[in-house]
Amino acid sequence: MAVLIVLESENGELKSSSGELLSYGKALASFMETDAFALSMNCSVQNSIEKYGVQKVIEVHSEHLQSFNAKNYADCVAEVSQKLNCDIIVVSSSTNSKYMSGILAQKLEAAYTNNIVDLPLEKKPFTVKRSVYSNKAFAHTQMNATVKILGLTKNSFGQNVDHAATEIESFELTANIASSALEIKGQDTLEGQISIADADVVVSGGRGLKGPDNWKMIEDLADVLGAAMACSKPVSDMGWRPHSEHVGQTGKPVASNLYIAIGISGAIQHLAGVSSSKVKVVINTDPEAPFVKAADYAVIGDAFEVVPQLIEKLKAFKIQNG
Amino acid sequence: MKIAVCISAVPDTTSKINFIENNTAFDREGVQFVINPNDEFGLTRAVWFKEKNQAEITVINVGLADTEAILRKAIAIGADHAVRINADPTDSSYVAQQISSYLKDQGFDLIITGKESIDFNGGMVHGMLAELLNIELIHACTSLEIKNGKAEIAREIDGGTEYLTSDLPIIVSGQKGLVEESDLKIPNMRGIMTARKKVIEVIEPQSTTCKTTDIGFEKPSKKAEVELIEAENLDQLINKLHKESKVI
Numbered sequence: 001m002a003v004l005i006v007l008e009s010e011n012g013e014l015k016s017s018s019g020e021l022l023s024y025g026k027a028l029a030s031f032m033e034t035d036a037f038a039l040s041m042n043c044s045v046q047n048s049i050e051k052y053g054v055q056k057v058i059e060v061h062s063e064h065l066q067s068f069n070a071k072n073y074a075d076c077v078a079e080v081s082q083k084l085n086c087d088i089i090v091v092s093s094s095t096n097s098k099y100m101s102g103i104l105a106q107k108l109e110a111a112y113t114n115n116i117v118d119l120p121l122e123k124k125p126f127t128v129k130r131s132v133y134s135n136k137a138f139a140h141t142q143m144n145a146t147v148k149i150l151g152l153t154k155n156s157f158g159q160n161v162d163h164a165a166t167e168i169e170s171f172e173l174t175a176n177i178a179s180s181a182l183e184i185k186g187q188d189t190l191e192g193q194i195s196i197a198d199a200d201v202v203v204s205g206g207r208g209l210k211g212p213d214n215w216k217m218i219e220d221l222a223d224v225l226g227a228a229m230a231c232s233k234p235v236s237d238m239g240w241r242p243h244s245e246h247v248g249q250t251g252k253p254v255a256s257n258l259y260i261a262i263g264i265s266g267a268i269q270h271l272a273g274v275s276s277s278k279v280k281v282v283i284n285t286d287p288e289a290p291f292v293k294a295a296d297y298a299v300i301g302d303a304f305e306v307v308p309q310l311i312e313k314l315k316a317f318k319i320q321n322g
Numbered sequence: 323m324k325i326a327v328c329i330s331a332v333p334d335t336t337s338k339i340n341f342i343e344n345n346t347a348f349d350r351e352g353v354q355f356v357i358n359p360n361d362e363f364g365l366t367r368a369v370w371f372k373e374k375n376q377a378e379i380t381v382i383n384v385g386l387a388d389t390e391a392i393l394r395k396a397i398a399i400g401a402d403h404a405v406r407i408n409a410d411p412t413d414s415s416y417v418a419q420q421i422s423s424y425l426k427d428q429g430f431d432l433i434i435t436g437k438e439s440i441d442f443n444g445g446m447v448h449g450m451l452a453e454l455l456n457i458e459l460i461h462a463c464t465s466l467e468i469k470n471g472k473a474e475i476a477r478e479i480d481g482g483t484e485y486l487t488s489d490l491p492i493i494v495s496g497q498k499g500l501v502e503e504s505d506l507k508i509p510n511m512r513g514i515m516t517a518r519k520k521v522i523e524v525i526e527p528q529s530t531t532c533k534t535t536d537i538g539f540e541k542p543s544k545k546a547e548v549e550l551i552e553a554e555n556l557d558q559l560i561n562k563l564h565k566e567s568k569v570i
Contacts, residue, residue: 038402068479070449070459094480098438099461102449111533112446127537132442136339139442140538144531181458181492185485195481201569225570237503243464244478249335249360249440250498258569269335275542279567282548292548297562301553303476313556317564 003029003036004086005054006077008094009043012264016198017092019159022052024152025090025117026162031119032088039080041065041073045168053164061170067184068096072177074104079175081108081147089149093255094197099150106199111143114151134249134272153276154197154255165269172173194201196247202277206232208263208284208303212240217307218262224314230254232264248273262303266291283307323468323490325368326545328421328431328451329361329396330411331389332441341393341539348539356519357392360436364496366506368434368464369400375468380430384411385421398509398517402421405523413532414442418450420455423528426455431490432473437462457493464499 005025008015022038029036030274038049038057042065045057058080064072077100089104091097093114105112113130117138121127125142131153132139139311196202202224222229229245236246247254250270257279263284264270271294274280282295283306294299301305333339335352340349357365371377379395380403383389393404407420425433433455438445445461452459465476473488478497494500509517527568551559563570 021406032391033471064375070461071452072451095462095478096480098445099449099459102414102418102446103453103459104449105415105446106450106453109533112414113534114445116325116444133333133339134440134443137341138540139536140540142535142537143533144535145533182460182486182488185487187482187484188480189482193481197480243499244483246498258563258567279563279569280562287550294545296546296567297551297559298548299551299553299556299559306553306556310556310559312570313560317560317570321564 003088004081005038005090007040023160025158050166051161053162056167057267058171062173069180070099073100075175078107087147091151093153102213105149108147110147110149111145112149113141115153116150117153117156135275152203159249195229196228196252201227202230202254203227203260204230205262206264207234220311265289324430325377325379325432326439327365327368327381328435329383330439331355331392332439345539358436358439360497363500364434367500373528384417394517397520398513404453407525409527413534414444414446415533418447419530420527422454433493435495437495452489454492461495463496
C-alpha cells in the first residue's frame with residue numbers, strides 16, 4: 001500500500017496547487033506509515049518539486065494525454081495506481097480533477113470523497129473530514145472500500161517545504177486507450193489574468209458598485225494585488241460581469257488566502273461560497289450588512305473613495321516591500 | 323430525442339443548516355426542499371429542447387416518498403415521465419448504481435445531471451454513471467445545443483471555457499449557463515394540474531453497498547469578531563494583512 005498524488009499541469013508546467021497536494025500526500029503517507037509517490041501526466045516535473053520531498057515521481061507521456069480528457073486521464077491514474085500498488089489516491093479540487101475522479105472511482109470501485117479539509121480523523125475505520133452544505137458544515141465520513149480517492153480542498157492544508165531527493169521515473173502506459181467521441185474545438189482563457197480557482201487573492205464586486213462602468217477600480221485593485229476578479233450573483237444576473245466571475249453557492253467556490261468584497265452585502269448563499277477563504281475584508285457603506293459580521297476586517301465607507309485610496313497605498317506598500 | 327434528467331432534493335439555498343441526534347442527522351425541521359439548482363438549470367434546458375424539437379423527458383430521483391414534491395414540480399414545468407427509486411440516497415456510489423440500473427438499455431440520447439448538489443457538494447454521480455453506462459461525460463457545462471444529432475457543448479475549465487462536440491448519447495453535468503436564472507420556469511396552473519394527475523413510477527432499489535458513510539457532522543467554529551478599520555486609516559489594514567494575517 002502507498003499514496004499516489006495526482007499532479008496537474010497547464011502549458012507544460014505543474015499547476016501552483018501541486019505544492020499543497022504534495023505536502024498533503026506526504027503527510028498522509030506518514031500518517032498511514034507508508035510511502036508517497038506522485039504522478040505527472042504529460043509534464044516534465046524536473047527538479048522543481050524536490051523541495052516537497054516526495055520519494056518518487058512517475059512521469060507518463062502519451063499522445064492520449066496531450067489535452068485533458070477525463071476518461072483517458074482516469075485510465076492512466078488507474079493503471080499507475082494499480083502497478084504501484086497504491087490504495088490511496090490524492091487529487092486536487094480543480095474542475096478537471098472533479099471531472100476525472102468520479103469516473104476513476106467507479107473504474108477502481110473506490111470510495112471517493114472530495115472537499116476534504118484535513119488529514120484523516122481516523123485510520124481505522126478510515127474517516128475523513130469534508131465540507132458539506134456549501135461550507136455551512138463539515139461531515140465526518142468513513143470510506144469503506146480498499147481503494148480510496150481523496151479530493152483536497154484548496155488552501156486547506158498549506159505547503160510544507162521538506163527538501164529530499166526525488167527520483168523521477170518514466171512509465172509506459174499499456175492500457176488500451178480508446179479514442180474519444182469528444183472533440184475539442186477550442187478554448188477561451190483569461191489572457192494574462194489569474195483564475196478564481198488558482199488565485200491566492202480574490203477581489204470581488206457587488207451591486208454597491210452601481211454599474212458595470214465602475215469596474216475599472218476593481219480591475220486596478222486586482223492588478224496591484226495580483227488577484228482574480230469575482231462578483232456577486234445579482235451582478236452576474238444583471239449582466240454587468242460574466243457568469244464565470246459569479247462566486248457563491250450556485251457560482252464558483254472561493255478558497256483564496258484573501259477575499260476582498262466591495263459593495264457586497266453578503267447574502268447567505270454568497271457567504272457560504274466564499275467562507276473557505278482564510279481572510280475576508282469587506283468594504284461597505286452599511287455597517288449592518290451581513291457580510292460585515294462574517295468578515296475579519298471591515299472598512300465602513302464609500303467604495304468609490306476607499307478603493308482608489310487603497311490602490312494607491314498598496315502600490316506604495318509594494319514599492320517599499322519589493 | 324429521449325432525455326433523462328436526474329434530480330435531487332436539497333434544502334433551499336437560504337436554509338439554516340443544523341443537526342440533531344447528537345450531530346448525526348440533518349435537522350429537516352422547517353427546511354424547504356427544492357430541486358437542486360444545478361439540476362434545475364439542466365431540466366429547464368431539457369424543456370427548451372422539448373418545446374423546440376419534441377424531446378421526451380423523464381426525470382429520475384433517488385429518494386423516499388417525501389421527495390415526490392420535486393418530481394411533481396418537474397412535471398409541472400414540462401417533464402413527461404417521473405421515476406422515483408425508493409431509497410434514501412446516502413452515498414454517491416449507491417445513487418449512481420441505482421440510476422444506472424434504471425437507465426441502461428433504455429436508449430436515452432441525453433442524460434443530464436447537475437454538476438453537484440448543493441447539500442453534499444460531491445459532484446460524483448455523473449462520473450460514476452458515465453463509467454457504469456460507458457457513455458461520454460462532459461462536466462460542468464455552461465451551454466448545450468444539439469444539431470443534426472451532434473451535441474455542441476461549452477464546459478467550464480479553471481480560468482476559462484472549453485468548446486467541444488460529441489455524438490450522442492452523452493451525459494452532461496450542468497450548471498447555470500445551460501439556461502439563465504431568468505429562464506427558470508414557474509409552474510402554471512395547467513402544469514400544476516397535469517402534475518397532480520400524473521402517476522409517478524416508483525421502483526424498488528437494487529441491492530448494493532455504499533462505499534462511504536457519514537457518521538457525524540459539525541458546524542464551523544465561531545470566528546473572531548470583525549475588526550473595524552477607519553476609512554481614513556487604510557495603512558492599518560495593509561499592515562494587518564501583511565504582518566498579522568500574512569496574506570499580502
